[in-house]
Amino acid sequence: xxxxxxxxxxxxxxxxxxxxxxxxxxxxxIILLCVLLALEILHFFSEINDSINKxxxxxxxxxxSMDSDVSTDDVVSLYENKDFVDMIIDGLSYTTSVTYxxxxxxxxxxxxxxxxxxxxxxxxxxxxxxNKKNQVLLPETMILSGNNNTTKKIDTASLIGKKIVCSFYxxxxxxIVDDTNKEIVFGGTPNGEVIxxxxxxxxxxxxxxxxxxxxxxxxxxxxxxMHMSDIKDKTxxxxxxxxxxxxSVKSINKVHDIASNNNIFCSNKVxxxxxxxxxxxxxxxxxxxxxILICIWIxxxxxxxxxxxxxxxxxxxxxxxxxxNNVMSILIIKYLAMYLGSVILSIFISLPxxxxxxxxxxxxxxxxxNIRISFFAVVCLIAICVIITLFTILNxxxxxxxxxxxxxxxxx
Amino acid sequence: xxNIILSCENLSKKFGNIVAVDRxxxxxxxxxxxxxxxASGAGKSTFLQVLGLLExxxxxxxxxxxxxxxxxxxxxxxxxxxNYFGFVFQSxxxxxxxxxxxxxxxxxxxxxxxxxxxSDAEELLKKVGLYDRKDCYPKQLSGGEQQRIAVVRAxxxxxxxxLADEPTGNLDEENEKIVFxxxxxxxxxxxxxxxxxxxxxxxxxxxxxxxxxKKGELFI
Numbered sequence: 001x002x003x004x005x006x007x008x009x010x011x012x013x014x015x016x017x018x019x020x021x022x023x024x025x026x027x028x029x030i031i032l033l034c035v036l037l038a039l040e041i042l043h044f045f046s047e048i049n050d051s052i053n054k055x056x057x058x059x060x061x062x063x064x065s066m067d068s069d070v071s072t073d074d075v076v077s078l079y080e081n082k083d084f085v086d087m088i089i090d091g092l093s094y095t096t097s098v099t100y101x102x103x104x105x106x107x108x109x110x111x112x113x114x115x116x117x118x119x120x121x122x123x124x125x126x127x128x129x130x131n132k133k134n135q136v137l138l139p140e141t142m143i144l145s146g147n148n149n150t151t152k153k154i155d156t157a158s159l160i161g162k163k164i165v166c167s168f169y170x171x172x173x174x175x176i177v178d179d180t181n182k183e184i185v186f187g188g189t190p191n192g193e194v195i196x197x198x199x200x201x202x203x204x205x206x207x208x209x210x211x212x213x214x215x216x217x218x219x220x221x222x223x224x225x226m227h228m229s230d231i232k233d234k235t236x237x238x239x240x241x242x243x244x245x246x247x248s249v250k251s252i253n254k255v256h257d258i259a260s261n262n263n264i265f266c267s268n269k270v271x272x273x274x275x276x277x278x279x280x281x282x283x284x285x286x287x288x289x290x291x292i293l294i295c296i297w298i299x300x301x302x303x304x305x306x307x308x309x310x311x312x313x314x315x316x317x318x319x320x321x322x323x324x325n326n327v328m329s330i331l332i333i334k335y336l337a338m339y340l341g342s343v344i345l346s347i348f349i350s351l352p353x354x355x356x357x358x359x360x361x362x363x364x365x366x367x368x369x370n371i372r373i374s375f376f377a378v379v380c381l382i383a384i385c386v387i388i389t390l391f392t393i394l395n396x397x398x399x400x401x402x403x404x405x406x407x408x409x410x411x412x
Numbered sequence: 413x414x415n416i417i418l419s420c421e422n423l424s425k426k427f428g429n430i431v432a433v434d435r436x437x438x439x440x441x442x443x444x445x446x447x448x449x450x451a452s453g454a455g456k457s458t459f460l461q462v463l464g465l466l467e468x469x470x471x472x473x474x475x476x477x478x479x480x481x482x483x484x485x486x487x488x489x490x491x492x493x494x495n496y497f498g499f500v501f502q503s504x505x506x507x508x509x510x511x512x513x514x515x516x517x518x519x520x521x522x523x524x525x526x527x528x529x530x531s532d533a534e535e536l537l538k539k540v541g542l543y544d545r546k547d548c549y550p551k552q553l554s555g556g557e558q559q560r561i562a563v564v565r566a567x568x569x570x571x572x573x574x575l576a577d578e579p580t581g582n583l584d585e586e587n588e589k590i591v592f593x594x595x596x597x598x599x600x601x602x603x604x605x606x607x608x609x610x611x612x613x614x615x616x617x618x619x620x621x622x623x624x625x626k627k628g629e630l631f632i
Contacts, residue, residue: 001521001522002525004525004526005521005522005525005526008521008526009518009521012509012510012514013509016508016509016510017509312505313505313507313509315505316505316507317518318466318490318493319464319466319493319499320493320494320518320519320522320568320569321490321491321492321493321494321495321519321522321569322490322494322522323486323487323490324486324490326490326522
């Protein structure tokens with residue numbers, strides 16, 4: 001039997017039962033719309049969470065920046081194979097703060113994870129190879145006190161090939177991207193102690209690099225360490241935007257105020273932590289799963305009602321000579337048409353709805369992410385449609401062919 | 413002597429302890445109108461349904477052209493139902509979602525395209541004088557009209573054998589007469605076989621052979 005002939009029967013059947021067909025269509029559309037919006041929100045959370053989870057530990061290609069503070073020459077010489085500096089980070093994203101422990105002294109070591117496209121030119125040694133891990137570039141000039149004017153410097157080229165072994169607490173940092181596409185990192189929670197060994201592969205001209213209009217980072221353990229003079233003095237690059245790193249989420253407001261008061265561009269702030277993201281994502285997934293179950297339940301109820309109402313018609317088809325496959329395919333095409341119709345309608349309705357929700361989300365301070373319909377969400381919706389159809393087929397095959405001509409006799 | 417178009421041999425069917433068909437043997441000829449009478453619950457409808465491949469049997473065979481059709485696959489049985497048999501039931505069972513014309517088209521759609529099916533269905537409606545009711549839905553037709561549509565629907569694919577299960581059970585005298593005449597005409601003028609289960613006494617005027625069914629057995 002041709003598809004055109006089957007479609008003739010289905011079209012007439014749907015048209016005649018238009019009230020029931022429309023009610024079914026609307027119900028499925030509403031539920032699929034909720035699924036689609038939930039998928040879009042999940043995508044929204046994922047985008048934010050991806051930012052959170054970029055971690056120095058994963059990158060392990062990093063730069064120690066200019067104005068490095070080295071505690072003493074002794075420390076440097078003591079650890080010929082292990083070197084560290086305390087520095088102001090320049091031009092990069094995702095910092096982590098480490099404490100190198102000795103018997104007497106704790107030294108802070110600030111390493112800055114390096115991303116491609118944000119690497120200074122190498123003056124000695126090798127470029128960072130992002131296919132390899134655990135590499136570090138040192139600034140050509142490392143000075144003692146963090147003051148540009150000091151004359152006491154260390155020749156870092158002699159450290160090429162040497163190792164830096166660090167024990168530190170890795171941090172989960174929260175980052176956002178501001179309106180000018182600069183990344184702002186703030187807040188963080190310790191994520192366990194990690195020991196890594198970095199190899200110094202090269203050096204870069206920190207003066208030259210310094211003059212580039214990069215984002216500057218100021219590492220501050222608490223906002224109390226932030227002073228107006230620190231900002232101007234330590235960086236000297238008040239023309240550049242500044243990324244402020246602080247371990248204390250509570251300090252962010254003060255840090256923000258200090259920066260703003262110094263006419264330093266400071267984007268809006270937004271505060272999420274990774275735990276709340278995980279909770280929201282889990283909750284959304286559970287919600288989507290429940291909606292899918294409801295869809296399957298509605299589809300099954302629909303099939304049962306259809307069979308109950310139209311058992312005579314289907315048994316008569318068998319009497320005419322329609323095979324079981326003919327009858328089954330007519331019914332499946334009928335239901336699939338309804339489900340696909342619901343998918344298409346829900347996509348169209350979701351466009352203005354997600355636009356409205358996006359406007360609300362955009363009003364949240366610092367948020368630059370939106371919900372939007374993604375290819376993934378559409379594919380998920382079609383997959384859900386297929387799953388519902390499969391359940392419908394299962395239901396039909398278990399119930400439809402139990403009806404026989406005896407059921408006609410009972411009705412007679 | 414007319415050809416044997418359908419024969420059954422030791423046909424048996426039980427529902428639990430109730431014997432509906434008990435070792436029935438009979439040969440049905442073409443161009444013949446058979447009437448089967450019997451008490452309610454004797455098993456007449458079951459016999460008809462087994463003959464027409466709408467019901468499985470426990471034992472026995474039904475032969476068409478020497479082939480035991482009860483042993484065929486479900487697909488081949490469906491093919492026989494489409495091309496060899498036509499069914500008429502007491503309650504018409506017209507599809508309420510389709511017009512009279514479309515109800516006639518449904519059996520034809522298995523082997524014809526929509527336009528051809530529509531054209532053939534219109535011809536059939538003209539033959540029974542219901543062409544002007546072609547766009548009416550079943551609930552817009554009278555009982556007699558519905559049953560006439562049901563009878564011509566059974567003729568849609570020009571089957572060799574019509575199995576009618578109390579086709580006039582819900583009809584008045586006049587409509588009953590029309591239906592029997594239609595069936596009779598089909599049997600005699602088109603060389604087909606009609607096997608009609610009925611309680612009607614008027615059937616004797618139309619039937620070529622009267623058969624009696626009692627407790628699963630067929631008597632002449």
